[in-house]
Amino acid sequence: MVASSASNQVGAALGASAFGAIGPIGVVAVRQLVTALVLVPVVRPRLRGLRADQWRPILALVVVLGVMNLCLYAAIERIGLGLAVTLEFLGPLTVAVASSRRAMDIGGAMLAGIGVVVLTDPGPSTDVIGITLGLLAATAWGCYILLNRTLGQRLPGLHGTAVTSLVAAAAWIPIAVVWFTFHAPTATAIALAVACGLMSSIVPYVADLLALRRVPAYVFGTFTSINPIWAALAGWLLLRQPLDVHEWVGIGLIVISNGVVSSAQFRRGRG
Structure with a gap:
């Protein structure tokens, strides 16, 4: 689980390092292609x-994945990795709370709301566009969870995921051709984008599968809360994006809120 979350955020930081040459669109295009090139030959x-x-659900997932990744990377470009990933993390939290009427879950949602206010520190200098992009990525991630659940019920194993990656790659090929025609990529930028695809898609997917064979799902769900912390550390160490005290406090509140909701859902499931 540590390897999965760390790899995901380090990969995002490497992808962000390529923005200067190929931009978020170029990074997303390469990431989609890398994911398909690895998954499709394995799953067939x-x-x-x-x-x-x-x-x-496959076609809907293709659209949602594109929106989620584009909005996330565009947000990273404007407000930094730590803030963007933390805002995106509100997506699965919202899905978890949406069907609940329990006081613990509602309290967790309110705590997350306070965390967002503290994190973004609304004011004249607030990057509204960057925050909006992060929240759009969160919305897309919530939709991704619901669609993936539906697809998992209709197709066995990794079949649905592999088909989705194949269709997404096919959709992104013409976009990549046009984009790279006007934004000549460097070898370094492509290497960083490929590393992003491997570390943010393939490695976490394999690591998550292995982890879920060994730990209960509620432990796994709670442990994903550390992703914003890894993102903040990766942004600080690899991208030189230090965070202010209020931003660390906001991240902490959102992380705690997810832990509260996950533990409450576990108790409800056991009951």
Whole structure:
């Protein structure tokens, strides 16, 4: 679990290092292609025979993945890795709270709301566009969770994930061709984007599968709370994006709120 979260955020930092040459769009394009090049040969998904009710969540996931990654990287470019990832983390938290009426979950949501206010410190100098992009990434991540759950019920194993990655790569190829025609990539930028794809997509996916075989799902869900902390550390060490005290406090409140909601859901499931 430590390897998964650390790899994910270090990969995001490496991708952000390529923004100067190829921008967020170039990084997302390379990441999508790398994911498909690794997953498709391993899973060997079959496109023939897929029903309409299976294609719908696949196509919706392709759109949601593109929006989520583009908004996240664009947010990172404007407000930094730590803040962007923390805001994005509100997506799964919202999904967890949305169907609940328990006081513990509502309290966790309120704590997260306070954390957002402390984190963003609204004022004249606030980067409203960057924060909005982070919240859009959060919304897309919430949609991703719901769509992935639906797809997992309609296709076995990794089949749905592999088909989604293949369709996403096909959709991004013409975008990549046009983008790189006007934004000549450097070898370093491509290498950083490839590393981002491997460390933020492939390594976490494999590590998560291995972790879920050894720990209960509620432990895994609670442990994902450390992602914003890893993001803040990766931004500080690799991108030289130090955070102010109020930003660390805001991140801490959001991390704690996720732990509260995850533990409450575990108790509800055990009950």
